[in-house]
Amino acid sequence: MxxxxxxxxxxxxxxxxxxxxxxxxxxxxxxxxxxxxxxxxxxxxxxxxxxxxxxxxxxxxxxxxxxxxxxxxxxTPVAYLTGQREFWSRTFKVCPDVLIPRPDTELLIELSLDLLPAQQASKIIDLGTGSGILAITLAAERPLASVIATDISPAALQVAQENAEQLKTGNVHLLRSHWFDNVSDRDFDLVISNPPYIDDSDPHLKQGDVRFEPQSALVSPENGLHDIRLIAEQARQHLKNGGHLLIEHGYNQQNPVQAIFTALNYRQVKTHSDLGGNPRVTSGLWKPT
Known part of the structure; x- marks a missing residue:
């Protein structure tokens, strides 16, 4: 032996x-x-x-x-070596075409579930879905919901498709789109996104796992705020009256992101902290009337 x-x-x-x-x-x-x-x-x-x-x-x-x-x-990140990473107690396929899921992003799920009653049909869109962790998790936790997941990357959408099939979430529809560019649907109850929000001069881009992750999913111009601003602007034409926008951002972006939401006439603008106590997600209510 x-x-x-x-x-x-x-x-x-x-x-x-x-x-x-x-x-x-x-x-x-x-x-x-x-x-x-x-x-x-x-x-x-x-x-x-x-x-x-x-x-x-x-x-x-x-x-x-x-x-x-x-x-x-x-x-090379461990998740890319094993080809998988757990998120919200489910195992997702990951590869260098998509970001590695992180525990901080689970805050988006917690906040979303609080806004979406389990026994009520709802419409959700996840912008920049990557491996599909947000869209698929919400589809699994809220089976009455109709979920659209967009990404500009065909390779990322393929990974998301495989994850949706593996986790048997038939209420997720994948769409190739740069944010809302190819989205015709309106009246979403929830718009959710973990967009690129790192400035291209940030030294963290040369450290740790992010060196191996797709830069297009990490870096945004205007001090990391360009895509956040674009999503917040476009979401107003796609949210229902009383719908919510949730966007993940950097720990040091609370004030400028709140300013963007407020300038675009979102109400009840609030920033929520992750498990480490860092400001991580800003939410806003769209109620123009």
Missing amino acids: PDSANPSADSIQNLLAQAGQALSAVSETALLDAEVLLCHCLQKTRTFLRTWPQHCPSPAQIAQFQALIAQRRHG
């Missing part, structure tokens, strides 16, 4: 120790990264790693794991 009181060099315990050390210089979560990648290679859970630390993976599994660790050492 491969397991023994004295684990071999190829045991889970030793493989993780070596990988954690190798990644320590490039990741603040080195051991976690190693565990996630080894789970991916073994098709096992982290519980398995802890229960069987002396287990020796096959040579093919070890080779795959070491190859992934090498890519991670060069900075």
Whole structure:
């Protein structure tokens, strides 16, 4: 048997120790990264790693794991290496054509669900859907809703389509569009977006995972506010009277985003903080009469 009181060099315990050390210089979560990648290679859970630390993976599994660790050492995000990331307790396919889902964005879901009664039909549009996490999650949580998800990228829409099929959300309609350009529908109860909002001079663009993510989904002119302003302007022609606009933005953009909403005559403009206490989403009510 491969397991023994004295684990071999190829045991889970030793493989993780070596990988954690190798990644320590490039990741603040080195051991976690190693565990996630080894789970991916073994098709096992982290519980398995802890229960069987002396287990020796096959040579093919070890080779795959070491190859992934090498890519991670060069900075490739774990989500792109495994091809998936969890969001709102569902597993979504991700790849370099789309942004990696982040916990902060779940705030958009929380706020949206509070605005949409579960037993009431509603119309939702998610602008710049990427992998489809917002549109698909809302479609799953509110099955009576009709959800449109737009993106300018055909590659992103393909990923979103695969996620919608995998998660069996038949109430999502995908549309290639730059924001509202190709959207003819009106009277949406909710317009939601996590648009590009990083200024192109922001030093964070050269750090961490964002180095590998699509820049078109990250960067916006005018100090990161161009696309937020455009969405807020266009949404007025597509929201129903009493509909809501929710936009995610940077932690330091609360005041200018509120100013944009207010200047465009949205009411009840409010900014909501994420789990880290950072201003993350601004909401507004469209009620012209």
